[in-house]
Structures are given as structure tokens and as C-alpha cells.
Amino acid sequence: MTGIVALDRNQGWIARQAMLVRRFALGVMPVAILLGQSPASAEAVVPEKSRAMTAAELYMIFRDKTWEWENGAGRMQDEGRIFRAWSQSETGVTWAEGRWTLNDHGQLCLRAVWHSQEAAARDTTCFSHRILDNTIYQKREPAGDWYVFKHARPMADDEFKKLVSEDLVGARLPLVQRLVTTQAKSKTDGVRPQTEANELGGMQ
Secondary structure (H helix, E strand, O other): OHHHHHHHHHHHHHHHHHHHHHHHHHOOOOHHHHHOOOOHHHEOOOOOOOEEOOHHHHHHHHOOEEEEEOOEEEEEOOHHHEEEEEEEEOOEEEEEEEEEEEOOOOEEEEEEEEEOOOOEEEEEEEEEEEEEOOEEEEEEOOOOOOEEEEOOOOOOOOHHHHEEOOOOOOOOHHHHHHHHHHHHHHHHHOOOOHHHHHHOOOOO
């Protein structure tokens, strides 16, 4: 019996790895990868007295905010709880549209379909939040490390500082969508969309 359980677990792990490889092969860049791992220096031990943030508290932080990433941005629109994003990577550009959700267990989830020049794939990325004395801790689920998302006295390098009111997605998204379509066509025709890439600010 033990051998069978171990085999099932191993097969499950292989299936998850295959799915991840497939996503990379499709050129789809989920938000979890965009945000990357938290720096080792930022890892934190969450105090036992901290509590999960409520949906209302998270709503006040994330509504109508754009989360700036190193290679893209995600917009959490209040109306309709719509989530839209774009990103760039070595394989090209991608864009996403879906919804952002909250719960009273301290979780923010970004559920969207990511589109690349080769395919589209659904991805859900969730972040847990806990708070104590106005210091907010964040962790990417399921395997991320806890880190200080916002210090009681906000610091310049807080991830919280990357949430801005300006919509950095809406105006750019149509261009990204057109570029993805052009890239898909170029894969068939063998023509590289250089003009489009320059127009988007150096994206390849």
C-alpha cells in the first residue's frame, strides 16, 4: 500500500511538472512567475498574534490599483472586479483578462486567461495576507515565502509601493493584443514584427 501511495504522489508531481513545462512551451507567463520569488533578505517570520486580513481590508488596498511588475503590470479594476494585465518575456509578449477576488481568509486571487502568440491558458495565482500593528505580511500560495508587504511605516522598497492608482494597462493593452496577433502570424509567415516591438517600447 505504501508503495502505491508513493507512486501516486510521484505521478502527481510528474503531472504538475508536465503542466508547468507545457505552459512555458506555450509562451504563457502566469502572474506568479512575473512577480518572481521574494528576495531572501525580505523573508519574514509572521508573528503568532497576527491575523488574516478581511476581504474589506484587502479591497481598500487593491481596488482600482495597478500592480507594477518588473516586466509588465496588472490592473485590478473595481467595477466588475475585472483583472487585466500584460507582460513581456524572452518568448514575446502576453496579455491576460479575468477577475480578481478576495475572501475573509486574507486571500487575493487573480484568475485570468493568459494569451500568447501560440495559445491561451488559464492561470490562478493567490496571495495570502496577515496583519499585526499595521504591518502587512504577504505570501504567494502555495509555496511562497512570507515577507513584509507593507511596513507600519512604509519603506521605499515595500511591495505595497508598487501598487499605483494610474492605469498602466488599459491604454497599452490594445497594442499588446495586436502585437500578440502579429507575432502569431509571423510564426507562420516567418516574419519578425520588429515595428510593433519598437512601438511597444522595445518588447521582442
